Amino acid sequence: MTLLDVRNLSKTYPGAGGSTVKAVSDVSFSIGPGEVLGVVGESGCGKSTLGRSLLRLIEPSAGEIHFDGRDLMELDRGQLKPVRKDLQIIFQDPFGALNPRHTVGGIIGEPLKVHRVGTRAERAARVAELLDLVGLPADAAKRYPHEFSGGQRQRIAIARALALNPKLLVADEAVSALDVSIQSQIINLIADLQKRLSLSIVFISHDLSVIRHVSDRIAVMYLGRIVEIGPSEELMTNPKHPYTQALLSAIPRPNVPRTGRIVLKGELPDPANPPAGCAFHTRCPHVMDVCHSDRPKLARPQEGEPDSPLEVACHLYKAA
Ligand code: SF4
Numbered sequence: 001m002t003l004l005d006v007r008n009l010s011k012t013y014p015g016a017g018g019s020t021v022k023a024v025s026d027v028s029f030s031i032g033p034g035e036v037l038g039v040v041g042e043s044g045c046g047k048s049t050l051g052r053s054l055l056r057l058i059e060p061s062a063g064e065i066h067f068d069g070r071d072l073m074e075l076d077r078g079q080l081k082p083v084r085k086d087l088q089i090i091f092q093d094p095f096g097a098l099n100p101r102h103t104v105g106g107i108i109g110e111p112l113k114v115h116r117v118g119t120r121a122e123r124a125a126r127v128a129e130l131l132d133l134v135g136l137p138a139d140a141a142k143r144y145p146h147e148f149s150g151g152q153r154q155r156i157a158i159a160r161a162l163a164l165n166p167k168l169l170v171a172d173e174a175v176s177a178l179d180v181s182i183q184s185q186i187i188n189l190i191a192d193l194q195k196r197l198s199l200s201i202v203f204i205s206h207d208l209s210v211i212r213h214v215s216d217r218i219a220v221m222y223l224g225r226i227v228e229i230g231p232s233e234e235l236m237t238n239p240k241h242p243y244t245q246a247l248l249s250a251i252p253r254p255n256v257p258r259t260g261r262i263v264l265k266g267e268l269p270d271p272a273n274p275p276a277g278c279a280f281h282t283r284c285p286h287v288m289d290v291c292h293s294d295r296p297k298l299a300r301p302q303e304g305e306p307d308s309p310l311e312v313a314c315h316l317y318k319a320a
Pocket of ligand 1: 243279
């Protein structure tokens, strides 16, 4: 069963001097009910643009987003509003995402009010239930965001995102602004809520060590495209794409011997002027002549490891 099916999604922006910035290019994937897809890549790879495009908080330039049987790209604003009840997002900066003039109860209850759910008393009861769900005391409802720590503010943001019982949550760098010790608490909270509520989550992070804890599958993005996607365990233990291998070499992995860190040369190329062929060829330790001119397609490898469940965009592997 598929809850979210994204086909050939792209988002372009006008760049300097008449150029076109391709923030997201031709991205396709699907998520089932209760499944968590981690999306990882360096800052500027397009993962946050992708997350916002899924909810049409940013208008995609092309592609299809089928959610729960409806093509979101065909809905106008009025038709989109009820669907948004089922699609929520948590942002990186919990403080910036919370209105400092509203009480926590008002903030968490706002989606209920906007969608006219319940009476005033029922909404207050739901707020109390949500505070308990995210591990905050009931009296937090009367207080203001500035009275809480960063981790507690992210709990408030999560409670608000869950108010309408969404089916899909996009967590966009939801822990990267927090201290490392607090990060693990919030990751554990999200993982626990995901299981209890059977939530589907698109979990976006620049940090593979964060993503691996919560994801059933992982998609690795580079310069607006998915370059590798597949089950988390396989991707974490037997990655195919040289970029994934470099990302993984930077983090310690349980039960996997460290074989030395792969240090990538240079920075992420300018998305307004991406390299021809494989966009990773300017930094790839395995670059071949063909990589300069032909862009590899994302596909299951035919040669080498035909049984691998991973899909990879790399000329080192012949596509099935
Ligand atoms: Fe490296 Fe070529 Fe594979 Fe791109 S296609 S990742 S440049 S080997």
